[in-house]
Amino acid sequence: MSYAAIGAPDAPMVVLCHGLAAGSLQFTADAEHFAGLGYRVLLPDLRGHGRSTAPLEIGPDTYSIRTMADDMGAMLDHAGAASVHWVGNSLGGIVALDLIGREPQRFASLALFGTAFALNLPAVVSPVFPLLYGVLGRRLLSRVTAFNTTRHRPARPVIAAMAHAFDPKVGAAIxxxxxxxxxxxxALGFAGPVLVLVGGHDTAVNLALRPTLRRITPRPNWTVTELPLGGHCSNLDATQAWRRELTTFWTAA
Structure with a gap:
């Protein structure tokens, strides 16, 4: 499992963790921005993504949520991070939700975007990745993925590059x-500050996320903020608003 670190070693630590079929490339510009504000930013590539190699053998737990969360705990240990501001997109939020339930002391705060707190989808979704890559081909599928992920044209090459490099077998296993x-x-058991950023154009995730948020009694440590122009990767299509909300949140944490 690979990660990069940007910023002064003794600065407050931030983790920017990507989603499924993405990678640390998603946050390269954001890491430079936050490092310039005085933070040390950790950019992990989850196993099977980006610069992190995929295990040669895929077993029942190779890509379980708990296994990937344990990877992130090992990364924090290696980086000497006692406590971090975690920002998770989609899968990057899911692994944080697992880890925070077992080791809440690792988190100074938790921010999520494009992440549902629970899902219950049919088993047929698992083989979709290899099927789509096989039918459409890697190049076309990466373009389609970028087009469907964001309405912001400048963000599409980044998403397409990550999708093009992704292994569909890893996608099926995860x-x-x-x-x-x-x-x-x-999430409810965590006593620290929680920020949920809701992208207005993140249609699929919002189908699961919004009903959950409506059921939750307002909690003093939670902040829910709408990003009307945000899609599933709000840092790429609502960048300034996304950065501003996080900076404000960390300052108050």
Missing amino acids: SAHVRRYDLLDN
Whole structure:
């Protein structure tokens, strides 16, 4: 498992963790921005993504949520991070929700975007990755993925590059685990500051996220903020608003 670190070693630490079929490339510009504000930013590539190699053998737990969360705990240990401001997009939020339920002391705060607290999807979603890559081809699928992920044209090359480099077998293995989970209790049990950023154009995730948010009694440590122009990767299509909300949140944490 690979990660990069940007910023002064003794600065407050931030983790920017990407989603499924993405990578640390998603946050390169954001890491430079936050490092310039005085933070040390950790940019992990989850196993099987980006610069992190995929295990040669895929077993039942190779890509489980818990296994990937344990990877992130090992990264924090290696980086000497006692406590971090975690920002998770989609899968990057899911692994944080698992880890925070077991080791909440690692988190100074938790911010999520494009992440549902629970999912219950049919098993048929797991083989979708290899099927789509096989039918459309890697180049066309990467373009389609970028087009469907964001309305912001300048962000599409970044998303397309990450999708093009992704291994569909890894996607199938991870999907088999994340298609069905419930980590809401872990989030509710965390006493520290929580920020949920809701992208206005993140249609698929919002189908699961908004009903959950409506059921939750307002909590003093939670902030829910709408990003009307944000899609699934709000840092790429609502960049200034996304950065501003996080900076404000960390300052108050």
